[in-house]
Amino acid sequence: MSKNDVKLKRKDILRRRGLIVQIIRDFFHREGYLEVETPNRIPAPAPEFNIEAEPSGAWFLHTSPELCMKRLLAEGWDRIFQICKCYRRGERGRLHLPEFTLLEWYRTGIDYLDLMIECEKLIGFLATRLEYGPVLSYGSQTVDLTPPWERLTLQEAFDRYAPISLDVALERDTFEEVLVDWVEPHLGVNKPTFLYDYPVSHGALARVKRGNEKVVERFELYMAGIELANAFSELTDPEEQRKRFQAEEKKRRQFGKIPYPMPEKFLHSLGHISSAAGCALGIDRLVMLFTGAPEIGLCVTFAPEEL
Amino acid sequence: MHGVMCFMYEASDLRKGLRIKLDGEPHIITDFNFVKPGKGQALYRCKLKNLITGAQFDRTFRSVDVFEPADLQQKKMQYLYEEEGRYCFMDTETFEQVYLTAEQVGEARNFLVENLEVGVLFFGDKPLDITLPNAVDLVVTQADPWVKGDTVAGNTKPVTVETGYVLQVPSFIEQGDKIRVDTRTGEYLTRVKE
Numbered sequence: 001m002s003k004n005d006v007k008l009k010r011k012d013i014l015r016r017r018g019l020i021v022q023i024i025r026d027f028f029h030r031e032g033y034l035e036v037e038t039p040n041r042i043p044a045p046a047p048e049f050n051i052e053a054e055p056s057g058a059w060f061l062h063t064s065p066e067l068c069m070k071r072l073l074a075e076g077w078d079r080i081f082q083i084c085k086c087y088r089r090g091e092r093g094r095l096h097l098p099e100f101t102l103l104e105w106y107r108t109g110i111d112y113l114d115l116m117i118e119c120e121k122l123i124g125f126l127a128t129r130l131e132y133g134p135v136l137s138y139g140s141q142t143v144d145l146t147p148p149w150e151r152l153t154l155q156e157a158f159d160r161y162a163p164i165s166l167d168v169a170l171e172r173d174t175f176e177e178v179l180v181d182w183v184e185p186h187l188g189v190n191k192p193t194f195l196y197d198y199p200v201s202h203g204a205l206a207r208v209k210r211g212n213e214k215v216v217e218r219f220e221l222y223m224a225g226i227e228l229a230n231a232f233s234e235l236t237d238p239e240e241q242r243k244r245f246q247a248e249e250k251k252r253r254q255f256g257k258i259p260y261p262m263p264e265k266f267l268h269s270l271g272h273i274s275s276a277a278g279c280a281l282g283i284d285r286l287v288m289l290f291t292g293a294p295e296i297g298l299c300v301t302f303a304p305e306e307l
Numbered sequence: 308m309h310g311v312m313c314f315m316y317e318a319s320d321l322r323k324g325l326r327i328k329l330d331g332e333p334h335i336i337t338d339f340n341f342v343k344p345g346k347g348q349a350l351y352r353c354k355l356k357n358l359i360t361g362a363q364f365d366r367t368f369r370s371v372d373v374f375e376p377a378d379l380q381q382k383k384m385q386y387l388y389e390e391e392g393r394y395c396f397m398d399t400e401t402f403e404q405v406y407l408t409a410e411q412v413g414e415a416r417n418f419l420v421e422n423l424e425v426g427v428l429f430f431g432d433k434p435l436d437i438t439l440p441n442a443v444d445l446v447v448t449q450a451d452p453w454v455k456g457d458t459v460a461g462n463t464k465p466v467t468v469e470t471g472y473v474l475q476v477p478s479f480i481e482q483g484d485k486i487r488v489d490t491r492t493g494e495y496l497t498r499v500k501e
Contacts, residue, residue: 050348050370090319090370091349093341176347177367184344202346220345230345255371 013291013299016130020287021083023129024103027122033079033105038068040085044263047249048204052089054098055258061087064280065104066205067266070234073106073276074269081105083283094295095226095285098304103286106278111233112217115277116194119221119229120147123192130290138224138289141189150193154215157183157195170199187222194219204244206232221281223289231279238270316374318351326358326377329366333358333377333430358435361410379430381438386423394419396427396434405434417472418443418490439490444499445469450482 025035045053045060046067053060062068064086072080086102107118127136127145136143158166162182169178187193196219197209206216217233235241245262253259287299297303316327323339338354351368358377384396384405392409394416405427409416415437419425426438449467463475468486476495480486485499 048346050343050346052370091341091343093343096341096343176344176350179344179347180342180350198346204346227345 010298013287013293014301016291017283017287017299019130020126020290021283023126024083024122024283026129027125028081028105031079031118033081033107034077036069036072036077036080036082037084038062038065038072038082040087042067044261044266046205046263046266047245047252047260049248049251049255049257052091052257053260054087054089060260063088064102066278066280067263069104069106069278070273070276071266071269073108073234074272078108079106092304095288097284097296097300100296101283101300103281103283104278106234106276108274108276110277111275112196112219112231112277115231115279116149116151116196116219116221117147119194119231119279119281120149120192123223126286126290132290136223136289138226138292139294141224143188143224144191146191149191150188152187152193152195153197154195154199155197157187161186166199170201175202184222184227185225188224188226188228192228193222195222196220203232204248205235205241207235208240226285226289227282228285228289229279229281231277234273234276234278236270236273236275238267241270242267314376316376318349318368318370318372318374321351321353321368321374326379328375328377329355332360333379333435335377337363358430359433377430379428379435381426381428383424384427386419386421386425388421389416389419396425396437407434407437411436414493415439415490417470417493418445418488420445420469441490442487442496443490444485444487445472447476447480447482447484447486450476450480450484453479453481 028035040062041056041059042062043059045063051063053063065082065084069080069082081103083101083103085099087099089098091098124145124147134144134146136145155166158169162169162178164178169175187195197215198218199214200208200216203216203218206218209215209217219231220227221229249260284296284299287293288296291299293299321336321339323336325336327334334355334357336353337356340352341349342352343349349370353366353368354363355366356363382398385399387395387397393406394412395404395406397404418439420443423443427434428436428438445468447466448469451464462478464478465473466476466480467473474488474493474495476486480498485501487496487499488494489496
């Protein structure tokens with residue numbers, strides 16, 4: 001392949017990307033959502049141990065628009081969506097960019113199970129408008145997009161694919177290794193997979209599941225082994241949320257990570273949301289899946305190495 | 308974690324080609340991949356090569372890991388001679404001599420001529436590797452004679468040079484000629500007029 005071919009391919013990818021974003025906007029407008037823009041530069045990101053915000057002066061660039069969008073829910077908005085750039089320090093790999101584009105949407109009065117259905121509708125709408133059949137090809141894989149998609153709890157997935165159980169993996173602190181090496185390759189292979197019900201330690205802003213206090217109502221959507229979207233029933237109890245943030249922040253400081261101030265205004269607003277669910281979907285990864293791009297850097301105008 | 312006085316790399320500094328100290332020995336990262344399941348810990352997956360033993364292996368690091376730089380130094384030295392698979396180099400200022408094995412010298416042996424100045428890479432006082440100049444002049448010790456009239460551009464023939472290395476050269480090169488060879492590709496560059 002000559003250098004020209006690569007350039008040409010990139011051009012096609014970017015052209016399709018523009019179309020994908022346009023179709024997504026169309027979907028949400030039809031469903032009665034309002035498109036919003038929240039500030040990218042914020043004084044206090046959500047304290048999560050594994051997400052590094054990029055400092056910007058004394059403030060930070062947001063790692064997702066989650067806190068501001070939930071404050072909008074507290075102010076009475078019931079269906080909102082946003083497509084924005086987010087920033088996470090030190091993340092660059094086949095599926096990661098330190099600056100990436102998220103689609104994030106929230107709706108009051110629903111839970112994470114309703115969001116699974118909305119994901120099926122969104123991707124189905126996109127595939128139809130892009131004139132795909134019911135089957136998406138990515139690399140050597142073909143994924144049947146006909147709903148309903150596969151729904152698998154994390155526990156079931158570990159029991160089915162991993163050499164050790166979820167509990168043992170968590171206890172030995174090898175959760176990520178086992179998930180990446182043994183479980184993820186099987187997810188979203190024939191049909192997209194919703195992997196759901198995560199341990200409380202892996203969903204700092206998600207609501208605890210009714211009837212099972214060990215897990216939170218969170219899911220990740222996988223297509224062709226690629227983690228595409230993360231969603232949960234929102235935790236709306238300010239005191240519980242404060243405790244979770246404090247635990248994460250304590251761990252952050254213990255390991256010498258940049259300290260984050262407590263997002264007080266966000267915590268205060270939580271009490272004004274009755275119930276809601278929200279989903280974050282990686283646009284760059286969606287473009288990978290719908291263009292066959294093997295690497296996320298090909299799906300943006302310039303990857304960091306090209307700057 | 309920052310109780311150490313010297314400069315340390317963090318996991319996010321890891322990349323292909325970086326040299327770090329692991330278990331007290333210098334290693335080079337030969338392949339690198341970043342993976343991170345959503346909300347989970349980042350995994351920095353590396354293929355590493357031990358610069359002393361040559362051993363290659365995989366290792367996964369996490370964001371809380373820190374690394375000492377492999378304290379490597381390069382010295383300019385002169386190549387003296389080879390004896391029973393040991394290659395002798397001398398520091399031209401201190402006259403100190405060090406030996407490298409055939410394995411450490413590797414393909415570079417094809418271009419080592421007496422008194423050649425090379426870079427020798429040290430870990431402490433242990434020599435590990437050599438860096439050649441990009442081009443080296445070598446005398447042709449064996450070549451088929453030039454058939455007069457063979458002037459077709461692009462015609463080549465094999466010759467042997469003083470180190471025993473065999474390479475393709477234009478057909479006008481004769482035994483006793485000095486030629487310049489690119490040490491990175493092993494290919495002929497030009498004839499050197501003296």
